[in-house]
Amino acid sequence: DGGITQSPKYLFRKEGQNVTLSCEQNLNHDAMYWYRQDPGQGLRLIYYSQIVNDFQKGDIAEGYSVSREKKESFPLTVTSAQKNPTAFYLCASSMGLATFPYEQYFGPGTRLTVT
Amino acid sequence: QQQVKQSPQSLIVQKGGISIINCAYENTAFDYFPWYQQFPGKGPALLIAIRPDVSEKKEGRFTISFNKSAKQFSLHIMDSQPGDSATYFCAASKSGATNKLIFGTGTLLAVQP
Numbered sequence: 001d002g003g004i005t006q007s008p009k010y011l012f013r014k015e016g017q018n019v020t021l022s023c024e025q026n027l028n029h030d031a032m033y034w035y036r037q038d039p040g041q042g043l044r045l046i047y048y049s050q051i052v053n054d055f056q057k058g059d060i061a062e063g064y065s066v067s068r069e070k071k072e073s074f075p076l077t078v079t080s081a082q083k084n085p086t087a088f089y090l091c092a093s094s095m096g097l098a099t100f101p102y103e104q105y106f107g108p109g110t111r112l113t114v115t
Numbered sequence: 116q117q118q119v120k121q122s123p124q125s126l127i128v129q130k131g132g133i134s135i136i137n138c139a140y141e142n143t144a145f146d147y148f149p150w151y152q153q154f155p156g157k158g159p160a161l162l163i164a165i166r167p168d169v170s171e172k173k174e175g176r177f178t179i180s181f182n183k184s185a186k187q188f189s190l191h192i193m194d195s196q197p198g199d200s201a202t203y204f205c206a207a208s209k210s211g212a213t214n215k216l217i218f219g220t221g222t223l224l225a226v227q228p
Binding site: 111 | 147
């Protein structure tokens with residue numbers, strides 16, 4: 001089956017700890033994205049990557065870091081510098097940043113709770 | 116100018132009725148307008164999308180109406196079913212160097228049996 005997998009589905013961490021969320025896709029998509037979703041808000045872009053070893057900050061990148069060492073993988077690290085990390089995190093991919101069709105396909109999400 | 120404003124925040128419709136969700140944008144450079152459907156605890160799924168060269172696109176019970184001059188677009192769900200109960204997000208993007216989607220804040224739809 002082609003698609004995007006995110007793991008784990010639920011993640012619990014203590015305040016002050018860094019945590020890494022996994023995102024893998026087998027759609028052969030060039031572009032990958034990380035979004036954060038909070039209740040009553042739309043999706044907000046954290047980071048995005050067009051190609052391997054390249055990524056750009058989105059609208060709310062502070063307190064987050066990413067890497068793109070493989071085309072299939074785009075892990076997100078939530079650092080202790082992120083002031084309000086508890087949220088639902090969504091990974092997405094698309095054929096390319098400037099490639100039509102522009103559809104972004106989403107993974108099932110990881111719910112992170114930091115106490 | 117990057118915002119996409121979505122309304123209503125929540126919507127209750129009777130089974131068989133028409134659900135209508137509206138979005139408005141300001142950036143005239145936007146040229147791709149998708150709608151996503153999200154069930155609780157799941158990732159959003161692309162429902163239907165439109166480009167500004169057409170005023171309407173229909174897929175099954177779902178229709179996007181697009182008004183370029185008013186900078187508005189809407190989702191119509193005909194013959195709404197309880198299984199349509201979900202959160203719906205509109206979005207917009209500008210083709211070119213990047214394909215960053217700007218999302219609306221979502222509409223929680225409840226279809227009552």
